Amino acid sequence: MAAANGPNKENKRAGGVGLPSNPMVTPLLTDLYQFTMAYAYWKAGKHQERAVFDLYFRRNPFGGEYTVFAGLEECIKLIANFRFTEDDISFIGSSLPPSCEAGFFDYLRNTDCSDVELYAISEGFVVFPKVPLVRVEGPVAVVQLLETPLVNLINYASLVATNAARHRFVVGKSKLLVEYGLRRAQGPDGGVGASKYCYMGGFDATSNVTAGKLYGIPLRGTLSHAFVSSFLSPDDISVKSLLSNDGSNVCQNFVSLTQEWLSKLKHSHILGGIFGDTNRSELAAFISYALAFPKNFMALVDTYDVMKSGIPNFCAVALALNDLGYKALGIRLDSGDLAYLSCKSRKIFRAIEREYRVPNFGKITISASSDLNEETIDALNKQGHEVDLFGIGTHLVTCYAQPALGVVFKLVEINNQPRIKLSEDISKVSIPCKKRCYRLYGKEGCHPLVDIITRENEPPPKVGERILCRHPFTESKRAYVVPQRVEELMKCFWPGRSGKDREELLPIKQIREQCMKQLEQMRPDHMRRLNPTPYKATVSAKLYDFIHSLWLNEAPVGELR
Numbered sequence: 149m150a151a152a153n154g155p156n157k158e159n160k161r162a163g164g165v166g167l168p169s170n171p172m173v174t175p176l177l178t179d180l181y182q183f184t185m186a187y188a189y190w191k192a193g194k195h196q197e198r199a200v201f202d203l204y205f206r207r208n209p210f211g212g213e214y215t216v217f218a219g220l221e222e223c224i225k226l227i228a229n230f231r232f233t234e235d236d237i238s239f240i241g242s243s244l245p246p247s248c249e250a251g252f253f254d255y256l257r258n259t260d261c262s263d264v265e266l267y268a269i270s271e272g273f274v275v276f277p278k279v280p281l282v283r284v285e286g287p288v289a290v291v292q293l294l295e296t297p298l299v300n301l302i303n304y305a306s307l308v309a310t311n312a313a314r315h316r317f318v319v320g321k322s323k324l325l326v327e328y329g330l331r332r333a334q335g336p337d338g339g340v341g342a343s344k345y346c347y348m349g350g351f352d353a354t355s356n357v358t359a360g361k362l363y364g365i366p367l368r369g370t371l372s373h374a375f376v377s378s379f380l381s382p383d384d385i386s387v388k389s390l391l392s393n394d395g396s397n398v399c400q401n402f403v404s405l406t407q408e409w410l411s412k413l414k415h416s417h418i419l420g421g422i423f424g425d426t427n428r429s430e431l432a433a434f435i436s437y438a439l440a441f442p443k444n445f446m447a448l449v450d451t452y453d454v455m456k457s458g459i460p461n462f463c464a465v466a467l468a469l470n471d472l473g474y475k476a477l478g479i480r481l482d483s484g485d486l487a488y489l490s491c492k493s494r495k496i497f498r499a500i501e502r503e504y505r506v507p508n509f510g511k512i513t514i515s516a517s518s519d520l521n522e523e524t525i526d527a528l529n530k531q532g533h534e535v536d537l538f539g540i541g542t543h544l545v546t547c548y549a550q551p552a553l554g555v556v557f558k559l560v561e562i563n564n565q566p567r568i569k570l571s572e573d574i575s576k577v578s579i580p581c582k583k584r585c586y587r588l589y590g591k592e593g594c595h596p597l598v599d600i601i602t603r604e605n606e607p608p609p610k611v612g613e614r615i616l617c618r619h620p621f622t623e624s625k626r627a628y629v630v631p632q633r634v635e636e637l638m639k640c641f642w643p644g645r646s647g648k649d650r651e652e653l654l655p656i657k658q659i660r661e662q663c664m665k666q667l668e669q670m671r672p673d674h675m676r677r678l679n680p681t682p683y684k685a686t687v688s689a690k691l692y693d694f695i696h697s698l699w700l701n702e703a704p705v706g707e708l709r
């Protein structure tokens with residue numbers, strides 16, 4: 149995922165926001181029908197009409213009641229660099245019917261997003277169904293072309309960031325969470341995107357080196373079963389010496405030192421009885437890893453048998469290292485009963501700390517991986533476990549529990565005329581008009597109470613003033629709210645030619661912090677895994693009346709015969 153060479157190099161750093169992370173993100177990353185519609189708008193002389201589209205989703209994913217909004221920065225980068233190359237134009241020409249007139253291609257040649265304005269909720273914010281995440285205003289043909297790439301850039305990003313936030317929620321704040329998904333992700337972009345947005349959603353690190361380089365995400369890693377099983381015997385280790393941590397002496401035979409410890413452990417009451425001879429291949433692998441990384445020794449302990457081999461071998465190497473002034477970092481469990489094995493391992497580490505007076509040996513990091521997801525972690529929590537770090541791949545990055553967030557992009561106004569999309573399914577009826585959105589906070593301004601959508605020209609809700617919040621489609625569902633704090637949600641991220649100030653794009657670390665803060669301030673009953681309380685997205689009384697008058701106006705009247 150090298151930085152894009154870009155659709156046009158002279159436009160590099162367009163608007164100061166840089167190029168899309170993925171070079172495939174160009175104006176051609178769209179559906180063919182966007183071009184056929186653009187042509188038909190142009191042919192009708194309608195292409196410059198000013199349109200307003202809302203981007204939103206209809207239902208929270210994973211059976212939850214919240215979503216984390218992600219992908220905005222890449223949308224702004226798309227817009228800032230939105231230009232067709234001659235090559236693009238000739239390809240579009242060859243893909244449209246031959247009857248398309250040349251004038252359309254001249255139009256595309258001169259098209260960019262300088263007449264487009266984009267308003268959005270900040271990346272990393274907690275968001276809810278029906279509330280616009282992004283509003284795009286501009287010439288209808290251009291904004292139409294933007295539909296597919298904007299929805300594409302936000303859909304997976306928000307889904308996987310939400311998945312990450314949900315995993316963080318179930319794991320708790322004090323544990324480390326590392327994303328291990330690259331090998332199981334849907335292709336290179338799925339893998340790199342997952343690493344970026346899982347970090348945003350609350351993971352601490354990734355194993356994905358490209359993501360570390362591109363986005364500055366902390367990298368972490370352990371070792372694999374292949375490494376552990378690739379060694380045959382400690383007798384094969386040729387360079388056996390190890391300099392002590394303070395540089396004061398050299399242990400000439402670290403292999404023997406480890407074997408001495410192994411034999412001591414075997415006869416001590418701590419591990420006595422749980423093991424006979426440990427696996428020699430594994431012991432050789434652990435010793436070799438320790439010789440390579442004496443300050444960063446860790447071991448994957450489940451290749452042969454955790455209790456009969458992995459743990460004794462690890463402890464022997466760690467104690468030998470301790471003799472030379474080094475502290476072992478930890479173990480990884482990648483199969484078996486993770487609750488039982490982590491508790492049993494912790495008990496042994498604590499006993500060693502006491503028995504051999506090795507400070508902090510009891511606190512050695514226990515990592516766990518192996519098809520983890522929200523449910524398995526919840527089960528581990530209920531059983532009690534001693535895991536400090538969870539490494540999660542498949543379920544996290546593939547969004548196994550729900551493969552897509554149904555993000556949509558709907559026309560809500562054209563030439564200042566509000567538009568509505570009707571449907572038999574009420575949840576699919578769009579909310580017309582150019583709008584503003586606010587989050588209303590309760591007592592002491594701590595928890596958000598409700599989001600409210602108003603028409604653009606309505607006065608904003610005021611602190612301390614009673615405001616009627618209505619369900620957009622159900623007459624009886626309404627409530628008065630007296631907010632203690634009012635936060636306007638959509639800000640201008642791409643002002644086009646409007647002259648408005650442009651909201652700054654934050655570094656990923658700050659977005660992550662913003663996200664953590666947002667999640668923390670939600671009322672706990674909206675966040676719980678089982679039957680969470682829905683957080684309400686509402687409309688003002690004025691917008692409610694308008695929706696329903698437009699609805700009546702647009703719905704054909706039936707006739708009974």
Ligand SMILES: Nc1ncnc2c1ncn2[C@@H]1O[C@H](COP(=O)(O)OP(=O)(O)OP(=O)(O)O)[C@@H](O)[C@H]1O
Pocket residue numbers: 482483484485486487488517518519520521524527528531
């Ligand atoms: N204590 C536990 N409670 C609930 N689920 C657990 C517990 N320990 C592990 N798990 C989960 O159970 C599943 C165990 O997978 P499975 O039985 O297929 O094989 P495994 O233990 O990984 O062994 P192997 O890799 O050798 O097949 C994983 O999804 C793991 O996350």
Ligand SMILES: O=P(O)(O)OC[C@H]1O[C@H](OP(=O)(O)OP(=O)(O)O)[C@H](O)[C@@H]1O
Pocket residue numbers: 328329331332372373482517518519520539540541542543
């Ligand atoms: O389990 P996940 O959540 O997807 O996490 C990533 C997995 O990738 C590695 O497995 P590996 O490719 O070595 O295969 P295996 O452990 O399944 O045999 C690692 O040991 C994890 O088990």
Ligand SMILES: O=C(O)c1cccnc1
Pocket residue numbers: 328329355368369370371480517539541
């Ligand atoms: O570093 C690890 O332990 C790791 C990395 C990727 C996948 N599984 C494990």
Ligand SMILES: [Mg+2]
Pocket residue numbers: 482517518
């Ligand atoms: Mg594995």
